[in-house]
Amino acid sequence: MNLFSRRRFLRITAGTLAAAGLGPALLGGPRARAAGLGGALQTIPTFCDICFWKCGAVATVRDGKLWKIEGNPKDPLSQGRLCPRGTGGIGATFDPDRLRRPLLRAKVRGEEQWNVVSWDEALGFTAEKMKKIAAEYGPEAMGMFSHGLGGNFLKHTLKAYGAVNFAAPSFAQCRGPRDVGFRLTFGDDPGSPERTDIAHAKCLVLIGSHLGENMHNTQVQEFAQAVANGCTVIVADPRFSVAASKAKHYLPVKPGTDIALLLAWMHVLVKEKLYDVEYVTKHGYGFEQFAAYLEPFTPEWAYPETGISPDVIRETAREMGRHHPATLVHPGRHSTWYGDDTQRSRAVALLNALLGSWGREGGFYIPSSMELPGYPYPAYPPKGEKGKVDNPGKKYPFAHEAISTGIREATITGAPYPIKGWLTYAVNLMYALPNQAETIKAIEALDLLAVVDVIPSETAGWADVVLPEATYLERHDDLNVELFRDSFIALRQPVVPAPDEQKPNWWIAKELATKLGLERYYPWKDIEEYLGHRLAKGGYSFDELKKNGIILGPKVPRTYEEGVEPTFETPSKKIEFYSTQLQEKGFDPIPKYTPPDPVPRGTFRLLTGRAPTHSFSRTQTNPLLHDVMSENEVWLNAKEAKRLGVKSGDKVRLKNQDGVVSELVKVKATERIRPDCVFMVHGFGHTSKGLKRAYRKGASDSQLQTRYRTDPLMGGTGMSMNFVSVELEPS
Amino acid sequence: MSRLAMVIDTALCVGCSDCVVACKTENNVPEGYCRDWITESVRGEFPTVGLEIRSERCNHCTDAPCVSCCPTGASHVHDFGGVVLVEHDKCIGCKACIAACPYDARFGNPEGYADKCTFCIHRVEKGLLPACVSVCPTHCMHFGDLEDPESEVSKLLHSRPNHTLLPEAGTKPNVYYLTKG
Amino acid sequence: MLELSSNRHNPGIDPALHAWGWEIPVYLFLGGMVAGLLVLGGFHILKGRNDPHAEAYPWAPMLGVVLLSAGMGTLFLDLSHKLYVWRLYLTFQPTSPMSWGAWILLLVYPALLLAALLHPPETVPFGDAVLARAKVWSRWLRMRPRLVQAIGAANLLGGVSLGIYTGILLGSLGARPLWNSAILGPLFLFSGLSTAAAALHLLSMLSKRQVKGQFGDALLGGFFKLLDPKAGGEAMLRADTSFLTIELGIMALWLLGLLTATSVHREAAALLLSGDYAPAFWALVIITGILTPLFIQTAELSGKIRHTAAPAVLVIIGGFALRWILVSAGQTSHW
The missing domain is CATH 2.40.40.20 (Barwin-like endoglucanases)
Incomplete structure (x- = not known):
């Protein structure tokens, strides 16, 4: 299996190999044995689950034992190369610390004392507790936290049960502010994987975003490509990150003052008319107010706030202007920093808007995905009057996903109604949510904490029942049909069997549903039947997918230049330089800078x-x-x-x-x-x-x-x- | 003749260690050991800082002190490409080669023999790239024959400023690092 | 300011090289002492008929065999791929001091055994039959003066080679700046000679006080005779004084060489002179191992103080410390 450009390399070596009279003759010698070669090799395509990027991969099994995993060259996400975590992903299968058998809590919560039980007993316990919660408090009292694709089936079971509170820390503890900031501006969010066309950017601005250290595969690959192509990189970060070492301009910005920097940059772009006038005129809403608002935010104003000299602010703003619209101000991902993060993200979005990068090559492309119908399940039970607990009274008006810490708060306070059970899937709440004491307080208010995971996380340590999941290399999952530059359907399939009693999430979900008396929500026998059904309905070949790991969709236009019709799902149907919906709800319609709390002495x-x-x-x-x-x-x-x-x-x-x-x-x-x-x-x-x-x-x-x-x-x-x-x- | 060499572009390397992990899986490097690694070299004072990130390994030196000091001939120069290898069945584990390497690129495998990077010769002889090169997400690593003036590595060394590690140790290393500019 | 960080973490390599533990310094020490015994023994054999005390030299080569075996034992203990040790003797690698050493060690054994055969002891606690046969061979040998001369020459040459090799073994490793000097060869040879002379001297001192029984008497009595201050003993004391003086001179040259070379070599020398290893180096190697015994021995030779075992003990401590410190510090030194 040659996963590299063979032509290029053979040109280099073929002659020398022939000249040396060597080649395959040497294989199988003692050295080869020591390198662990030989044996029957089998390659199986799948996709990675070490992070949420879900790169296409090909695992190699030698004599029935998992040897290595590499990128699937057919996959647009990995482009044939995994990141270090993906390459090391096979370690999850032989991690001696992984969970092996279902566990029931033996003593006090959090003491990590367990009784090893059968699946029947563990799921029976969970179902009984859930039934009791439903009887006493209603099924809404059962909440679920999850991360990643693997939670789909468990969510399905819980929805069938009548649960309504589902959250992922990836919103309120991670990318939420960014998504909301961009939605308020462009009517759409940067997505995951982000729709950033880094590969073609001529100027890339990173604000605290440490590409290369955060290893989102495609982005890092494109970042290196951009650097190789001479892209001007501007990095604002309190830390001289790896990305900063690739930058033409490094701005050691004072933590918490990014909005000041962003306002000053926009001030220069507007003042010096370096922005994309045509784009802004055509697509912008409220630009006049915006321009007037920026008037006082000169680089000189920003200097004492940010610590960045006015010259540098002007010079970097001009660099951005020079390369627009192929200037990409990266939206970042983990954006929960100072509590005014949505406004900061909105400022990032506005800077991109000024540069005309949304919908443009070297900026933000318009992603597409394949059409694939879902499985025709029976309808879920009708939702009650209660609604969700995480955001009562739309306290946070622009949250478009559930707020994990909102569910936690409701669990502690019992308001607007009590939450008595949590099911967590592949998420370590003790590490994902701030303030561990509050998380423990919430857990202590529960009648049931059921944890589905591969490893015994801190959260599992607090659980009443721990359900050990097979790793991604040992299970099927739902299909990955994602919005991306190129559309695709990707398959996760087992590469090796689970070593002990670990089970795939779909099996756990199906069995739990059966114990809850909800078996009618699982009309399929096993996951292959489910996947086959979905693919057949979409008109795709399951066999082809099993063989290649991926089915690619047709190429479609990705930028306005290529013919995508610009549309903005905002109230004005335009890019909102001035946000009336923010103003209506009593927020700043244009981002406002608030100085950060001072750093206490000695800290x-x-x-x-x-x-x-x-x-x-x-x-x-x-x-x-x-x-x-x-x-x-x-x-x-x-x-x-x-x-x-x-x-x-x-x-x-x-x-x-x-x-x-x-x-x-x-x-x-x-x-x-x-x-x-x-x-x-x-x-x-x-x-x-x-x-x-x-x-x-x-x-x-x-x-x-x-x-x-x-x-x-x-x-x-x-x-x-x-x-x-x-x-x-x-x- | 041929001279296999690795050329690594420090302008692109982000130090992600994918090369390290890939080497470990490809070559079944025992837990707790590594044949390649990442070195970060920082110069200057904040905020005017220079950072060079390097993926390092055995340099497959043309004048390899680890080969000349070996009492059994276990440590040897391979007929193809000048790659420095260890014949496990000849190695007595005297560790002279470990002490002889100015790069500390060798280590004692728990099985007893001296171990190090092989340039993935088992792959190279099949026409594949070394595992580290083949996985690198930044495409910062290049591999080929320096004797061939048309090879990618030859061309890169001609067109870009570069350096080797500890040239003053006089070992004539064959892993090169491209720098900015 | 240069800030270096690495995620390499190989045992025995990081954070500092530690390829060799106690086995190698012990081996180098014993090897050096055996080299000294070979040179001294060879010298005596070559002096042959003219030396009135040559007859009283039965046990030095035997001691050499014992120490050499112990040294090779520690060397073997150091190997991490022990089952393949025979590979050493299927080849000769001319660029490898280790290979030279392996063959030298092998050739030194017959030289020592033949030297022992020249002067078999009068009695042994067991194996009388073997002794009887040895005495027959011994007589046969001694009747052939050219053969005796050859054995003497082989011992002398073997000793010089072994002594120099123990130093070159380290000196050839250019990756360790502290070691990187051929002068370590003569340094280790002269240090070996001084420790060998001290060992013989010490045994002679001990023999005066507490020798009991026939076998011990034969063993130590022989040395006593050899090292009697009125006879060969004073010569040995004088020899030791010369060895120590030469060793000190070579050491100075070696350090001077390092201090006048590149910055990495200067840093390496600083490890001993002012760095982490300085206290041990100055206290154990220079003061305890060389200067103090030189001072005492000079006083003894001039009759100012009584003869004691102290200088011999100090020389042996110093000789061991030299190797221990050099092996440790050398591994820390790097480019």
């Missing part, structure tokens, strides 16, 4: 981010990925470190403003960060005893994020609000 603002080798708090025990990164470090400005008398490699604890003290964590004393903040990668410092390999390695940012500021527009939780001091260990 640093805690900033967090990603490492390319780990996903959330889900991969730290994966033997392959743990080997590459086993713990996180706290990044501390080199001069501050010197002042505090610590050096790289020293172990310290971080103590936050509420007295919460972290696990011991190594210092990275570096010139790559501002002196007023520290940075650490999310997902480490595990306290679940089951995660033996990762137990107490590094520090947990989630533990230190006791404070958060809720975005009044959509309920997102800004988490870069926490301040920590560095506590030296007495030696």
Whole structure:
């Protein structure tokens, strides 16, 4: 299986191989044996589940044992190359810490004392509790948190049961503010995978977005392509990120002042008429008010706020203007920082609007997806009067998805009505939601916490019942039919069997439904019948999909230039430079800058981010990925470190403003960060005893994020609000 | 003759470690060990900082001290491409080669023999790229024959500023790093 | 400011090289002492008939065999792929000091055994039959003066080769700047000679006090005779003083070489002179192992103080410390 451009390489080597008289003759020698070669090879296409990007992949099985996994060259997401997490994904199958058998809580919640039980018993327990909750409080009292495609079947079971409260932390703790900010401006969001045409951008602006460290495969591939093509990269980040090292302009912006920077940039673009006048005139709404509003926000005004000199602001704004419309101001993804994140994201959207990049090559393309009907299930029971709990009275008027922390709050308060059961799927709420004490408080108010997961997460540690799922390499899942540059249908299929009693989510969902007496919602025998039915109805060949892993749709226009008709699902049907709907609800119709809280003396603002080798708090025990990164470090400005008398490699604890003290964590004393903040990668410092390999390695940012500021527009939780001091260990 | 070499573009490398993970799976590198790794080199003072990220491994040196010090001939130069390899069945585990490498690119495999990057010779001899090169999401790694002036690696070295690691150690490394400009 | 970070984490390599533990310094120490015994023994054999004490030299080669075996034992213990050790003797790799060493070690054994055969002891605690046969061979050998000369030459040459090789083994590893000097060869040879002389000296001192029984008497009595201050003993003391002086000179040259080379070599020398290893280097190698014994021995030779075992013990401690510190510090030094 040649997964690279064979032609190119053979030109290099064919002659030399022939000249050396070597080649296959050497294979099978002792060296080859040592490299583990030989044996019957089998390749099976599937798609990755180590993050939400869902890259197409091809796994190689040798003598029945999973050997490796590589990108599927037919797949537009991976383009034949996986990221390190994807490549190391096979480690999940032989992770000794993974869950093996269903567990029922033996003692007090959170003590991680279990009785190993049969599936029948575990699902019976869950169903009985759910029936009791439905009887006492109504099925609405059962909530579900999930992440990723794998939650589809369990959601189906819960909907059949009558549940209405479904949330994913990916909204209120992650991309929600961004999506809302863009929706308010363009009437549509940047999507996931993002509709960013980085490959063709001539100027790329990253605001806190650390591409290359956050390893969203296609984006990173395109980022490298753009850099190789000489794209002008502008990075504004308190930390000299990897992306910053590729940038022509690095702006060490003071944390929390991005809106000031954005306003000043827009001021320059408007003042100097560097924006896309034709585009703005044609598609813009409220530009006059917007331009007038920008008047005072000069680079000189922004300088004391942001720490970025007026010259640099002007120069970078002109760079953006020079390359428009192929100037892409990246929307970011994890955007829950300071509580005014929707307005910041809206400012990012407005800057893009000025540059005319939405709908344009090198900006935001218009994605498409394949048409594939869903399975014809019986109708769900009619929804009651109660509505959902997460956003009572539309407190957060622009939330278009459920707010996870809203469900948590309702669980604690019992208002607007009590929530008595949680089912979580592939989501570690203890790490995903800020303020762990509140999460524990909510859990303690529950009659049932059922956790479906692959690993014994901290949340599983608090569960009443733990249902072990097979990894993505051992199961089928629903089809991936995503909005992307190229449309496709992708199949996840098992590569190897699950080693113990782990079961795929579809089986768990179907069996749970049966225990609940809802078997009529599962008219199919097994998932292959379900998938086959869906594909047949759409007119696609299941066999072809099994063989190739992917079916590609036809090429369609992706930009306005290529003929896509510009439409904007906003009230004005235009790009809203001035938002009347915001104004009507009492919010700023054009983003307003509010200075961030000052950093208390002796402390640093805690900033967090990603490492390319780990996903959330889900991969730290994966033997392959743990080997590459086993713990996180706290990044501390080199001069501050010197002042505090610590050096790289020293172990310290971080103590936050509420007295919460972290696990011991190594210092990275570096010139790559501002002196007023520290940075650490999310997902480490595990306290679940089951995660033996990762137990107490590094520090947990989630533990230190006791404070958060809720975005009044959509309920997102800004988490870069926490301040920590560095506590030296007495030696 | 041929001279296999790796040319890595530091202007594109993001240090994601995909090369490291791919090597581990392709070659069944034991847990806790790695044949390649990422080095980050930072110069300057915040905010005027320069960062070079390198994917590093055995340099398959033309003057390989690990080969000349080997008492059994286990450590040897392969007939094809000048690749430096270890014949496991000849290695006694004396560790002289480990101490002889200025790059610390070798390690003692838990099975006892000296271990290191092979340039994935088992793949290369099949016409495939080394695993690390084949997976790199940034396409920053190139592999080929330096004796062939038309090869991609030759052309890149002619057209771009580049450096090797510790040239002053006098080993004539065959892994090159392209720099910006 | 250069800030380097790496995610490599190979055991024995990171954060600092630790390929060799206790086995190699012990081996280098024992090998050096055996080299010294070979040189001293070979020298005595070559002096042959003219040396009135040559007859009193039965056990030095035997001691050499024991120490050499112990050294090779530690060397074997260090190998991590032990089952393949025979591979050493299927080839000769001219560029590899390790290969040279393997063959030298092999050739040194017969030289030592033949030297032992020249002067078999009068009695042994067991194996009288073997001794009787050895005595027959011994007589046969001693009747052939050219053969005796050849054995002497082989011991001397073997000793010099072994002594130099133990230093070159490290000195050839250019990747470790601290070691990277051919002068480590003579340094280790002279250090080996001083420790060998000290060992013989020490045994002679011990033999005066607490030798009991026939076998021990034969063993240590022989040395006592050899090292009697009135006879060969004083010569040994003088020899040791010379060895230590030469060793000190070579050490100075070696460090001077490092200090005048590139910055990495300077940093390597600084490890010993002012860095992490400086306290141990100055205290154990220079003061304990060389300067103090030199001072005491000079005083002894001039009759100012009584003869004691102290300088011999110190020289042996210093010789071991030299190898221990050099192997450890050398692994830390890098480009």
